[in-house]
Amino acid sequence: MSAYIARRLFFMVPTIFGIMLITFLLFNVIGGDVTDEYAGKFADKQTRDEIRSRLGLDKPLFFSRDSQFLNHLKRAVTFNFGRARDRQKISEKFLNHVGFSLALTIPMLLGTALISISLALMAAYRRNGILDCLVVFFCIAAMSVPFLSFILFGQYFLAYKWGLFPVYFWPDLNPISYLALPILIGIVAGLGPNIRFYRSVFLEEFTKDYVRTAFAKGLSPAKVLFTHVLKNAMVPIITRIVFSIPYLFLGSLLLERFFGIPGLGHLIVDAVSSRDYQLLNAVVYISAVLIAVFTLIADMCYLIVDPRISLEKSY
């Protein structure tokens, strides 16, 4: 087990190096010099040089003891990303904002998973029935509406027209009141793809022999569904949920932007509009590392759920 983890951690090294390389290529090589934008139109040469040296853009790209690439690697390995464009420390910014994102995304994930798993289980049990057809049609229809339209219509009708929820974030409000609508919209928009995924998982389980045996034994449908099928379908369910955990930290770009919730998604959109490459670089890198780590955790979870899986052999 520990040997397996050690091996997997070792295999993570090239991936993380690749992420550093890609972020470097994107933001330093293709993105290029942002000094003009930072300094403004009427800056003199001295200001520009100062900004350039602050960002480290005056150094050679590669092939030097103090090259931009080596500095980039150093920053990434030590998780010390320096300061954002507004001179605030990036790590501080992260810690200040990530709470709001998690408050938004954790209920969203739980709600979506709960509703879609139960609906998918029912739909797969009564496959080709009325409920199944309705659910499938709803899924495809919901997947065809752009996310932005969900948000705009939800905000316009539910909050602005009918006044059921506050339209925008306000620090004095109770968090539940301003988070309720974004969470609701996020759950509704996320149902489509999730139900479809779980439904196909359950459909595959229902074709297997053990289900027929269980029914033949005379077990009640509830027992077959919840103890037999659900348990056997745990591996894909856990994969999907564990894989979505790193994205929870990122928040939701659009929802946070529209409802003014100061989470990481809001931060990212601000960084995009102000061309804050330092901050974007840090966000991309940290989330990529999180994803790599959670992939490993997902593999560990298989062991707990499914005793048939043996890591030593499967690798």
Next chain:
Amino acid sequence: MKKVTDNNFINGQQPQLLLKRPLTILCLAIISSYFLLAAFVYVAELTRWNPRFTQWDKKVGAEYESPNGKNILGTDYLGRSVLRKTIYGAKVSLTVALFASFIGIIIAVPLGALAGFYHGIVDDIVVWLCTTLTSIPYILLILAFALVLKDKSLDLTWLGLGQIPLAGIPAVCIALGFTGWVGICRLVRAEVIKQKQLDYARTARSFGCSNFRILFRHILPNLYHILIVSFSIRFVYYIHAEVILSFLGLGVKNAPSWGTMIDLARQDLTKGCWWEMTSATVALFVISLAINIFGDTLRDTLNPKFIRLQRIKYKVTYER
């Protein structure tokens, strides 16, 4: 018992199965009418023939006119016809999605095929690239690409083409295409690994075909169903991604696309103008729905797993 061979299903049965469903035909009709519309706008632009409904930038009425007899879908904040903008938006959005899908496939298929066919260092590099790209959140990757390409230009003076500005449609296509190829690449790689051990590939080798010929003349044509299905899935995804990019200000400039129309609703909705974003949403919804249903039918009929199930079913009925 009637002999049911692979051939029956791959060449004979499936297209019929596909066209026997009225819903599928309806979806196909919707998709092709959208594409015809987009092609029509292209032709009208290229031939400098300006029919009235491609003149999206012309003022046709007062600002924020609600839908009425003259302007069926109302007007926007500059008094331009929303109907014309929606039609023109079809051209922009479909172009972006189509080119992004093509870029993705052009990158993914050769890489995946080579990685699957040759073991060793090629495979390692491609797999490493895929793992690296998948461990960056997709939306962030698109954002980063679109952001750094925003006002760059491609220097092709050495080809005699001069500087090609990447702003607008090309930047969006490249950002979407360069980030969206990983899934297809993995599918192709896995399938090539499977196919190259099948009898026909071995036979081709025993006939003395070169690796290149086996790969590109024998194996790749057998992967068309994967490509078609993933093409349809990606296509819808790209149309939707364009909306998000437009919202973030990284989308298409100087021309109406469905994304920019929906994005405009941020100001419009407070003034009670719901028709512009509604028409763009409906236009987007209809084609996404059609492609989604069509793609599902395609996947069901082309999926080898499904074919196997069908075969078992057929066998049973014949034996009875």
